[in-house]
Amino acid sequence: MVSGxxxxxxxxxxxxxxxDAQYRVFYLENGQGTPLVCQHTAGCHNxxxxxxxxDEEITGRYRVIAYDLARHGKSDPPWNQEWWKEEYRLTADHxxxxxxxxxxxxxxxxxxxxxxxxxxxxxxxxxxxxxxxFKAVIPVEGADYSPGFYLDWxxxxxxxxxxxxxxxxxxxxxxxxxxxxxxxxxxxxTQGSEAFKGDLYFYSVDHDLRDRLDDIDGDxxxxxxxxxxxxxxxxxxxxxxxxxxxxxxxxxxxxxxGHFPMSENYPRFARYLGQALERIEKRTGS
Numbered sequence: 001m002v003s004g005x006x007x008x009x010x011x012x013x014x015x016x017x018x019x020d021a022q023y024r025v026f027y028l029e030n031g032q033g034t035p036l037v038c039q040h041t042a043g044c045h046n047x048x049x050x051x052x053x054x055d056e057e058i059t060g061r062y063r064v065i066a067y068d069l070a071r072h073g074k075s076d077p078p079w080n081q082e083w084w085k086e087e088y089r090l091t092a093d094h095x096x097x098x099x100x101x102x103x104x105x106x107x108x109x110x111x112x113x114x115x116x117x118x119x120x121x122x123x124x125x126x127x128x129x130x131x132x133x134f135k136a137v138i139p140v141e142g143a144d145y146s147p148g149f150y151l152d153w154x155x156x157x158x159x160x161x162x163x164x165x166x167x168x169x170x171x172x173x174x175x176x177x178x179x180x181x182x183x184x185x186x187x188x189x190t191q192g193s194e195a196f197k198g199d200l201y202f203y204s205v206d207h208d209l210r211d212r213l214d215d216i217d218g219d220x221x222x223x224x225x226x227x228x229x230x231x232x233x234x235x236x237x238x239x240x241x242x243x244x245x246x247x248x249x250x251x252x253x254x255x256x257x258g259h260f261p262m263s264e265n266y267p268r269f270a271r272y273l274g275q276a277l278e279r280i281e282k283r284t285g286s
Contacts, residue, residue, distance in 0.1 A: 009053045011074075016105040018098050021081050025102060026074035027067035031059025034135065034286070035111035037103060038066040039119030041141075041260060042203055043165055043196030044188050045073025048116075051266030058270070062112075062277075067102060071195040088198030091206045095122045096129050103133065112280060114138040114273075117259060118203040120234070121146060124223070124242070128212060131221035136280040138273075140226045141259050143238035144213055144245070150197070150204040165189050165196045172259035174230040177268075185263045209242075218248030222283050224276040225251045230258035250279060 009030045016023055028046050030053045040048045049066035052058060068075035077083040099122065103111055113134050115123045120142020127137045169189055173182050189196075209216075216223065223246055227239035236253045243251035254261060254272045261269035 007054060008059075009050070013074075014102070014105045016101050018078075018101045019094060021078035023070050023078055023098075024076055025067055025070065025105075027065055027102075027106075028053055029063060029065045030054065031061075031063045033061045033063055035103075035106075035108040036062040036064045037099070037108065037111045037113050038064065038262075039069065039099070039113070039115030039122065040066070040072065041117040041119060042199035043072075045191070047073070047188060048185070048260070048263040050263075051270070052262060052273070055266075055270060058273070058277075065106070065108075065111075069195075070098065071198070088195065089206075090118075090198050090202035092122070092125050092202060095202055096125050099126060100130055100133060110135040112136050112138065112277075114140060115142070116140040116262060117142070117234070118146075118199055118207070120225075121203060121207045124209055124216065125207065127218070127221045127223050127246075128209065128216045131217060134221055135284055136222035136224065138224050138226060138276050138280075139239075139242075140261065141228065141231050141234050141239075142225065142242070143234040144209040144242045146207065146234050146238075147204050149233060150200045169259070172231060172233065173264045174228065174256050174258040176256040177258065177265040181264050181266070185260050188263065213242065213245035214247075216246045216249070218246045218250075220248075222280055223249035224279055225249065226254055226261070226272055226276060227251070228254045228257035228259060228261050230256075233259060252276060 009028050011028050013024050013026050038049045040046050045068050046066035053064050071077050120139035123137040123139035225239045225243045227236045240251045243249040
């Protein structure tokens with residue numbers, strides 16, 4: 001890291017409407033070319049994508065855009081609703097509508113969508129519901145169904161929710177990942193505990209495509225799935241099984257990496273992302 005260096009990454013807010021609610025959404029971006037829209041993991045924020053945002057090999061060909069989902073990072077809850085009067089539970093309907101509205105607000109043409117963990121799951125939802133809105137999707141650590149992680153004790157009043165959430169994801173990272181990056185990922189999770197449980201409602205309850213994978217056309221909207229070998233929530237077997245059930249989908253297993261590849265070990269993740277983007281370029285001709 002060079003002292004005094006100013007990053008080329010810029011941040012902006014965009015105001016947009018989703019399902020009769022208005023949101024001010026914060027996003028980071030860098031690069032030019034095909035839009036590559038990135039969704040962070042549950043309970044976190046777009047800082048996870050810093051390595052990608054500053055990767056000159058990628059940003060020389062892609063306009064990388066990493067947003068904070070509402071209630072995360074610098075994106076507030078809806079402005080014109082009394083959101084504090086009901087428990088936050090993210091659903092596939094709202095999640096997909098939010099992402100499409102964000103892409104429309106930025107007037108993005110044929111973007112590639114990439115999300116990790118619950119973002120990987122919503123990538124599959126987008127391929128199903130909006131195949132013509134996206135050039136391709138890259139579900140990272142995603143699967144057709146991810147049960148068992150929607151737990152009340154994430155926010156128990158007798159616990160330090162920030163530390164519980166952060167420590168709960170520690171062993172999802174590969175032991176080979178650099179210690180500095182693993183602790184940085186842990187730190188990101190100490191900042192997002194309030195939204196974590198509601199995100200996991202989508203991840204483990206509302207998201208279930210086990211009977212819908214046949215309806216996803218991976219030729220119409222290419223699906224390139226990436227899963228780390230150390231991910232025990234959505235295992236490589238889950239990712240491979242999901243890809244095999246989708247017409248035209250492809251699967252890549254990422255060795256020596258876990259559930260948070262973009263922040264726990266970006267250099268290793270970049271190799272596999274490069275493979276995914278190459279496959280999309282070959283299949284779409286651009």
